[in-house]
Amino acid sequence: MVASDDAARADTANIPDTAHTPPAAARTVLDDQDISRALTRITHEILERNRDSAGLVLLGIPTRGVHLARRIAARMSEVEGRTITAGALDITMYRDDLRLKPARALEHTEIPDDIDGKVVVLIDDVLFSGRTIRAALDALNELGRPKAVQLAVLIDRGHRELPIRADFVGKNLPTSLAEQVKVRLAESDEGDSVAIAGGAA
Amino acid sequence: MIKNLLSAGDLDRTDAIRVLDTAEELLGVASRPIKKLPTLRGRTVVNLFFEDSTRTRISFEAAAKRLSADVINFSAKGSSVSKGESLKDTALTLQAMGADAVIIRHHSSGAPHRLAQAKWTKGAVINAGDGTHEHPTQALLDAFTMRRHLAQGGDGSLEGKNVTIVGDVLHSRVVRSNVLLLQTLGANVTIVAPPTLLPVGVDRWPVTTSYDLDASLEKADAVMMLRVQAERMNASYFPSAREYSRRYGLDTARLNRLPDHAIVMHPGPMNRGMEITADVADHVRSVIVEQVTNGVAVRMAVLYLLLGGAADDTSTTEGNA
Numbered sequence: 181m182v183a184s185d186d187a188a189r190a191d192t193a194n195i196p197d198t199a200h201t202p203p204a205a206a207r208t209v210l211d212d213q214d215i216s217r218a219l220t221r222i223t224h225e226i227l228e229r230n231r232d233s234a235g236l237v238l239l240g241i242p243t244r245g246v247h248l249a250r251r252i253a254a255r256m257s258e259v260e261g262r263t264i265t266a267g268a269l270d271i272t273m274y275r276d277d278l279r280l281k282p283a284r285a286l287e288h289t290e291i292p293d294d295i296d297g298k299v300v301v302l303i304d305d306v307l308f309s310g311r312t313i314r315a316a317l318d319a320l321n322e323l324g325r326p327k328a329v330q331l332a333v334l335i336d337r338g339h340r341e342l343p344i345r346a347d348f349v350g351k352n353l354p355t356s357l358a359e360q361v362k363v364r365l366a367e368s369d370e371g372d373s374v375a376i377a378g379g380a381a
Numbered sequence: 382m383i384k385n386l387l388s389a390g391d392l393d394r395t396d397a398i399r400v401l402d403t404a405e406e407l408l409g410v411a412s413r414p415i416k417k418l419p420t421l422r423g424r425t426v427v428n429l430f431f432e433d434s435t436r437t438r439i440s441f442e443a444a445a446k447r448l449s450a451d452v453i454n455f456s457a458k459g460s461s462v463s464k465g466e467s468l469k470d471t472a473l474t475l476q477a478m479g480a481d482a483v484i485i486r487h488h489s490s491g492a493p494h495r496l497a498q499a500k501w502t503k504g505a506v507i508n509a510g511d512g513t514h515e516h517p518t519q520a521l522l523d524a525f526t527m528r529r530h531l532a533q534g535g536d537g538s539l540e541g542k543n544v545t546i547v548g549d550v551l552h553s554r555v556v557r558s559n560v561l562l563l564q565t566l567g568a569n570v571t572i573v574a575p576p577t578l579l580p581v582g583v584d585r586w587p588v589t590t591s592y593d594l595d596a597s598l599e600k601a602d603a604v605m606m607l608r609v610q611a612e613r614m615n616a617s618y619f620p621s622a623r624e625y626s627r628r629y630g631l632d633t634a635r636l637n638r639l640p641d642h643a644i645v646m647h648p649g650p651m652n653r654g655m656e657i658t659a660d661v662a663d664h665v666r667s668v669i670v671e672q673v674t675n676g677v678a679v680r681m682a683v684l685y686l687l688l689g690g691a692a693d694d695t696s697t698t699e700g701n702a
Contacts, residue, residue: 270406273418273419273420273448273685273689274418274419274420278420278689278690279690279691280691281690281691282382282690282691283382283685283686283687283688283689283690284690285399285402285403286402286403286406286407287406288406289406289409318419322413322414322415322417322418323413323414323415324414
């Protein structure tokens, strides 16, 4: 984790330079190579931290969290030499902002394994307010009693509204509230990239 | 999404498939250790039943409770309705108690429409069967069951599937809702009944009608048997029960003439030995018990989509999103 924190700090040092460039419609901060490297690193960090992959359950939060979870599971299978499958955990019914918008369609929930006594690693694309993770923790609570829950995210953009932090971070990305972080993954979009859009110049 | 569910015809194809897809996800809740979602916590759902019911009332109650809503059960028997209280006053009472949804079953066709249109209640109105008119959630659970067996992996519709509905069409609200919904989902519906049990104007329904059950078996993907509703019959519609079951009942011989993948359905309650023999009702290809299980998931989906989101102002503007 020390290594990743240093790497993250080194990354953030570059941000002010790019922020002075004229405001484009969207600024790409990670390309497909960067995303691939970050996921490989997260995979190894998860394995290092937990030692035993047998007690691990990877759960992605739809939609892009599931894609990331599958990619991490594929890398983990390679390293461990056995097939590890990732699941999906839909948190729509547990959201605290359901009443603010019309009813949303539900995503697919798929739990590959019994989660009792396991270490569950939740995987999402962007960590922002922390409310999604709060909802995910509530959802997990009703599915069983994991030994521990860890959180892996590709982007941590700050602005937490709840006391929640990520255990594994692809990239820390300081943003203003006016900006939007767009994660694109080949499974649901065209190509892999992370971009920042909008915000004041 | 619509605000009330009064008729299966209220649902366009997108809405109908959305309900079915949502139900597909909610079906998994029944197999969890904790069969509950917190989504409708603090909302009040009233079961307003003016007519007897086992399945529908329990199913709606279970669905609302699994979504953490508070459920108030009202049955006309043992209430002030037996003292002569009108539907309006009953509805105003429920409104005063803060009902977010009213699920109504009534012996008069059109009662749910009256309740919704007269604005006696601010909550969503869900039709759980009105007279001989409609029963939209039954049609949804039937379509859901057919889709699980017949249309796995398609676009979610029942395009081109052949559904044969047999029996007391005249008194059946199930068939009216099913015809509307199955047409929306693209299925071909054949209705088989004795001439006396076909309603006036059936020639304008989007269905093929027939008096001959045997002729419509070979190409059927699903056969839905309807109950002979003796309690609504004030005249002799057929000479005898034996003659009816010989000509329009589903027995093992007829079951064997169905295609191998075909399923047998019945909305319940069954008259065993009348429209369906006990052998067929308990046959592996009969999905009658599964329909009941699916009913809870479908009703959870309806309650979630009608009550789970924002109040009406935003849902009307963004409803089609």
